[in-house]
Amino acid sequence: MRKGFPALADTLKCAAALALWLVVTVLFVGFRPEHIVLAVLIFGLFFVSAPSRRLVMALLPFIIFGISYDWMNIVPNYKVNPVDVAGLYGLEKSLFGIAGADGTLTPNEFFALHNCRAMDFLAGLFYLCWVPLPIFYGLWLYFTRKTEGYLHFAMVFLLVNLLGFAIYYIHPAAPPWYVASHGLTAIEGTPGEVAGLGRFDAMTGLGIFDALYARNANVFAAMPSLHSAYTFVAFIYAFRCRSSVAWKIVLGVVTVGIWFTAVYTSHHYILDVLAGIATALVGTALFELVLMKNGGFARFVSRYAGYVAVPVKNE
Numbered sequence: 001m002r003k004g005f006p007a008l009a010d011t012l013k014c015a016a017a018l019a020l021w022l023v024v025t026v027l028f029v030g031f032r033p034e035h036i037v038l039a040v041l042i043f044g045l046f047f048v049s050a051p052s053r054r055l056v057m058a059l060l061p062f063i064i065f066g067i068s069y070d071w072m073n074i075v076p077n078y079k080v081n082p083v084d085v086a087g088l089y090g091l092e093k094s095l096f097g098i099a100g101a102d103g104t105l106t107p108n109e110f111f112a113l114h115n116c117r118a119m120d121f122l123a124g125l126f127y128l129c130w131v132p133l134p135i136f137y138g139l140w141l142y143f144t145r146k147t148e149g150y151l152h153f154a155m156v157f158l159l160v161n162l163l164g165f166a167i168y169y170i171h172p173a174a175p176p177w178y179v180a181s182h183g184l185t186a187i188e189g190t191p192g193e194v195a196g197l198g199r200f201d202a203m204t205g206l207g208i209f210d211a212l213y214a215r216n217a218n219v220f221a222a223m224p225s226l227h228s229a230y231t232f233v234a235f236i237y238a239f240r241c242r243s244s245v246a247w248k249i250v251l252g253v254v255t256v257g258i259w260f261t262a263v264y265t266s267h268h269y270i271l272d273v274l275a276g277i278a279t280a281l282v283g284t285a286l287f288e289l290v291l292m293k294n295g296g297f298a299r300f301v302s303r304y305a306g307y308v309a310v311p312v313k314n315e
Contacts, residue, residue, distance in 0.1 A: 083186035124200025126257035160283035196265030228276030
């Protein structure tokens with residue numbers, strides 16, 4: 001990679017990729033102002049300098065993740081396969097049901113009746129970490145020049161998402177709050193809900209989760225819980241990359257907190273959380289034990305690391 005401006009061919013490739021993304025998104029998903037903001041930001045960082053260009057390329061797995069999530073709106077999964085509503089609800093109750101005076105409740109139903117302000121506040125804080133904390137950890141790896149470790153983490157993060165998205169289409173599943181609000185019949189086009197996280201919004205007056213879930217790509221994408229997978233993947237790589245004890249503790253605590261919050265706020269069943277954990281483990285094993293054993297793929301990752309690596313000396 002040369003200093004200064006990129007080669008004309010690289011600039012054109014970047015511009016063409018961004019244009020393709022914008023066209024497909026506008027035609028099949030719908031235009032939002034942030035699409036233009038992101039496109040300008042990405043192109044500006046790619047064009048302005050070699051360090052910022054390396055950063056854009058290093059962040060490519062996370063960029064692809066965001067685009068893939070948004071593009072699930074093109075063909076909703078409930079139009080591909082039947083939605084599992086009653087089956088998952090019944091299985092959760094049979095495996096993890098809590099007996100009480102009102103009969104057997106799922107853990108979600110139990111927490112809907114038994115919650116407190118302290119847990120509502122912590123739950124909101126934990127759930128706000130689900131994507132920002134893994135990305136922040138990845139950037140820490142990148143800027144501390146653990147480039148190969150960063151790329152392994154970032155590419156596994158993307159792979160776990162793609163595996164999860166594929167399962168969403170194979171087995172569309174309704175979240176617990178859907179059953180509480182709409183019953184056991186799938187209704188196409190149902191908007192997202194904040195469920196138990198609304199208590200955090202009401203407490204803080206910020207409306208963060210209301211804004212987030214209003215743009216939910218698909219409410220019938222509850223299993224696996226990718227919320228439960230993201231910081232768990234980061235936790236795994238905190239050990240693989242020999243990160244500090246502080247990082248391991250933070251990621252471990254937040255991961256367990258997110259697992260609990262997913263159930264506590266009725267966004268996921270325990271089964272969804274377990275499926276999210278399994279997806280993270282399978283994605284990591286598939287990348288490290290299968291893909292990285294392929295010589296061609298390993299060489300690609302090595303070249304990728306060399307391309308985006310932060311130099312020892314400032315350029």
